[in-house]
Amino acid sequence: MVDIKRINEGDYELLRVVGEVDASSSIELDSAINEAIGSGGKKFLADCSNLDYISSAGLGVFMSYIEEFKKRNITFVIYGLNEKVQNVFEILGLDQLLVIHSTKEEGQTALK
Amino acid sequence: MNYSYKIPCRKEKLRDIRGFVKEVLNKHSISEIDVSTLVLAIDEVCANLIIHGHGCNPKDSIELEIKVAGDLRVEFNIIDSVDMFDISAYKEPKIEDVVRKQRKGGIGLILVKRIMDDIQIIKESKKNICRLTKKVELR
Numbered sequence A: 001m002v003d004i005k006r007i008n009e010g011d012y013e014l015l016r017v018v019g020e021v022d023a024s025s026s027i028e029l030d031s032a033i034n035e036a037i038g039s040g041g042k043k044f045l046a047d048c049s050n051l052d053y054i055s056s057a058g059l060g061v062f063m064s065y066i067e068e069f070k071k072r073n074i075t076f077v078i079y080g081l082n083e084k085v086q087n088v089f090e091i092l093g094l095d096q097l098l099v100i101h102s103t104k105e106e107g108q109t110a111l112k
Numbered sequence B: 001m002n003y004s005y006k007i008p009c010r011k012e013k014l015r016d017i018r019g020f021v022k023e024v025l026n027k028h029s030i031s032e033i034d035v036s037t038l039v040l041a042i043d044e045v046c047a048n049l050i051i052h053g054h055g056c057n058p059k060d061s062i063e064l065e066i067k068v069a070g071d072l073r074v075e076f077n078i079i080d081s082v083d084m085f086d087i088s089a090y091k092e093p094k095i096e097d098v099v100r101k102q103r104k105g106g107i108g109l110i111l112v113k114r115i116m117d118d119i120q121i122i123k124e125s126k127k128n129i130c131r132l133t134k135k136v137e138l139r
Helices: A026-038 A056-064 A066-071 A081-090 A106-110 B009-027 B034-055 B095-102 B108-115
Strands: A001-010 A011-020 A044-052 A075-079 A100-102 B002-008 B060-069 B075-082 B118-123 B129-137
Touching: A001 A026, A011 A026, A011 A056, A026 A056, A044 A081, A044 A106, A056 A066, A056 A081, A056 B095, A056 B108, A066 B095, A075 A106, A081 B034, A081 B108, A100 A106, A106 B118, B002 B009, B009 B034, B009 B060, B034 B060, B034 B075, B034 B129
Parallel strands: A011 A044, A044 A075, A075 A100
Antiparallel strands: A001 A011, B002 B060, B060 B075, B075 B129, B118 B129
């Protein structure tokens, strides 16, 4: 249902999230973010251009790390949300609490 | 037009539920944004019942009925034998508090309340119905 690849792109790590994140698959997103930030990196880019669907279970995972990112001085940038997925973030106002950009280039600039 | 789907209580079935809701709503040329938010709301309520009401017991099932009325009012009835949490009485936590407490759950019902126009819990002798309605727009 969801496939998450971690790719080292030099200055930062890219998390490529592909598929659907719901109550049955959100644990995979949770594990991937947990492992990624546990590796000690400080800059992460989440490529969500092929994230087709997200429910509250997936949103909850992103939300639950906001405090952790602050504590560990981690910059975590999401990009490429499609219109429907972006709308779900906006319904809850998460677009104001997470760093979200349209393109990879904008995301990379936000990491600097 | 009425549609119904009986669903075993497995989290893996959520994808099929979304597919069913999407298929029905698309038949009626409902706007893409309404389809996507309604799919999400029904996914949230069903996930809640499957996980918290039935402990993901595949021997149990819930039933989903969809009625699309001529005035573009869509009614969803989620029918179950277990007691249902009254979503309409749910007091929304502040998102900032959820973030501060690093909670992963508790936001699904906020989404449902913000998406649907009306939510009712109807208790009958042997079943409970969660009725969610929404006035939609066409494509």
